[in-house]
Amino acid sequence: MTFLDALNHAWRRHDSLVCVGLDPEPAKFPAALRDRPDAIFEFCRAIVDATADLVCCFKPQIAHFAAHAAEGALERLIAHVHAAHPGVPVILDAKRGDIGSTAQQYAAEAFDRYGADAVTANPYLGRDSVQPFLDRADKGVILLCRTSNPGARDLQDLTVRNADGIERTLYQHVAETVARDWNANGNCALVVGATYPEELADVRRRVGDLPLLVPGVGAQGGDVAAVVKNGATASGGGLIISSSRAILYAGNGEDFADAARKAALQLRDEINRVRSKAEG
Amino acid sequence: MTFLDALNHAWRRHDSLVCVGLDPEPAKFPAALRDRPDAIFEFCRAIVDATADLVCCFKPQIAHFAAHAAEGALERLIAHVHAAHPGVPVILDAKRGDIGSTAQQYAAEAFDRYGADAVTANPYLGRDSVQPFLDRADKGVILLCRTSNPGARDLQDLTVRNADGIERTLYQHVAETVARDWNANGNCALVVGATYPEELADVRRRVGDLPLLVPGVGAQGGDVAAVVKNGATASGGGLIISSSRAILYAGNGEDFADAARKAALQLRDEINRVRSKAEG
Numbered sequence A, B: 001m002t003f004l005d006a007l008n009h010a011w012r013r014h015d016s017l018v019c020v021g022l023d024p025e026p027a028k029f030p031a032a033l034r035d036r037p038d039a040i041f042e043f044c045r046a047i048v049d050a051t052a053d054l055v056c057c058f059k060p061q062i063a064h065f066a067a068h069a070a071e072g073a074l075e076r077l078i079a080h081v082h083a084a085h086p087g088v089p090v091i092l093d094a095k096r097g098d099i100g101s102t103a104q105q106y107a108a109e110a111f112d113r114y115g116a117d118a119v120t121a122n123p124y125l126g127r128d129s130v131q132p133f134l135d136r137a138d139k140g141v142i143l144l145c146r147t148s149n150p151g152a153r154d155l156q157d158l159t160v161r162n163a164d165g166i167e168r169t170l171y172q173h174v175a176e177t178v179a180r181d182w183n184a185n186g187n188c189a190l191v192v193g194a195t196y197p198e199e200l201a202d203v204r205r206r207v208g209d210l211p212l213l214v215p216g217v218g219a220q221g222g223d224v225a226a227v228v229k230n231g232a233t234a235s236g237g238g239l240i241i242s243s244s245r246a247i248l249y250a251g252n253g254e255d256f257a258d259a260a261r262k263a264a265l266q267l268r269d270e271i272n273r274v275r276s277k278a279e280g
Helices: A002-011 A039-054 A071-084 A100-113 A127-134 A152-156 A170-182 A198-207 A225-229 A256-279 B003-013 B039-054 B062-068 B071-084 B100-113 B129-136 B152-155 B170-182 B197-208 B226-229 B256-277
Strands: A018-022 A059-060 A093-095 A116-119 A140-146 A160-163 A167-169 A188-192 A212-215 A239-243 B020-024 B058-059 B091-096 B117-119 B140-146 B159-161 B168-169 B189-190 B214-215 B240-241
Touching: A002 A140, A018 A256, A039 A059, A039 A071, A039 A256, A039 B129, A059 A239, A093 A100, A093 A140, A093 B197, A093 B214, A100 A116, A100 A127, A100 B062, A116 A127, A127 A140, A127 A170, A127 B168, A140 A152, A140 A160, A140 A170, A140 A198, A152 A170, A152 A198, A152 B170, A167 A170, A170 A188, A170 A198, A170 B152, A188 A198, A188 B062, A198 A212, A198 A225, A212 A225, A225 A239, A239 A256, B003 B140, B020 B039, B020 B256, B039 B058, B039 B256, B058 B062, B058 B071, B058 B170, B058 B240, B062 B071, B062 B091, B091 B100, B091 B140, B100 B117, B100 B129, B117 B129, B140 B152, B140 B170, B140 B197, B168 B170, B170 B189, B170 B197, B197 B214, B197 B226, B214 B226, B226 B240, B226 B256, B240 B256
Parallel strands: A018 A059, A018 A239, A059 A093, A093 A116, A116 A140, A140 A188, A188 A212, A212 A239, B020 B058, B020 B240, B058 B091, B091 B117, B117 B140, B140 B189, B189 B214, B214 B240
Antiparallel strands: A160 A167, A160 B159, B159 B168
């Protein structure tokens, strides 16, 4: 099954657009867990098992593992999701991008070593830099478009003119280029931050039903109603709404996994209320 | 000592602008080495020890380690360069970029876990995404500007207009923004590919004496004379000219390290002949 098929199934089966971002920060773990030798894996596995029926996918962020030399924990975590919760795809949030043979190595890292179902990638180096990802038709390739941080303005909001004299912002150019040219295998999606709802609406108008990965609700302050209204497809879907810290660290006691489940449930239901209003 | 101080010393002490890129591909290793359990480390260490007095720095490319789950080899390799060849800085070629707390984690990965002296980074997410790198004033931050691959055209060559109505290409905008705004700690450099000498000359005109990391000579076909003429500062320096495959795989027998040394020496001398002509 391709990433997009799995995502479509999970969206429907769990009636959920929620993606739980797995950004482990040991300093924020419950005290009883923090100093255990395999704390990163145990924490993330508990979150996964507590929320798997409420989400459309999981998104481990690789830097949070790499900074702690915990690649092994990441390998086991992704294998655990696939074994214990079949049908819930895993996006490896790595924002990779390089050229030629190195791009091949990054594809091998994400898909062969870690077994991820999709990966986030950076478009700055151009199409050939992501071609090894795009060529894996069963895998998802989620390209940075308009990110949720203030610095997104520095490059992404610049007005650009292409060879045909058409003017638009750089992120609009990326959105259209990916939807029109890079999506030949039908395996592309875009990252658009929740904190800029007008930009989200603008991207949605340009890319049809292409899935959008939307980080920035929760700790970063993006508004859920605005995200759904501005980002959803005509049928009320097409969104992977990602929350990390607000779910992972909803509690810091022994009941952290229960607290995470409540936070994920609350987010799912809040999203679905807006969706049903939009349909009604 | 800061990265740039170390680089300046190594440039002078070894009379060399050569950077050896460490992109291990086990399939290309000599047959006797290929199947050894620690082959990646042993191969790279042999290359390092055979060429350290001929280079201004080494540049391991992290994907080539990560695809083989060889992070431990990368840690030991960087520690070996520092211990056996003090004063030769190491650039971790990772092309990282992410936001907020994740950017912090990437800085921890490169500088604290691996102990690299500099890291390559992707500017697409804007200044705050690289700020945790920039804040480490003793470390180098080498931002992608105009890369050596054909796809560089897709985004980097677009004409952009900034808030002041000034038009230039996106890579020119990145070059000037980094040189003027992001370099407050004096620790920035730029990646500009060897395969586009006119763009290299253009960047050099815009950024004064900022160091330029120039991949693309050797296997990718960049012309050494054009790189030096177009990219060097007025005093004939300012360049980190990186070659990977043409040095690493110059030989494929038991004498591979000797063959690599010869190739590195040849590149160093070829560069220096052009430099002395330019000065003469």
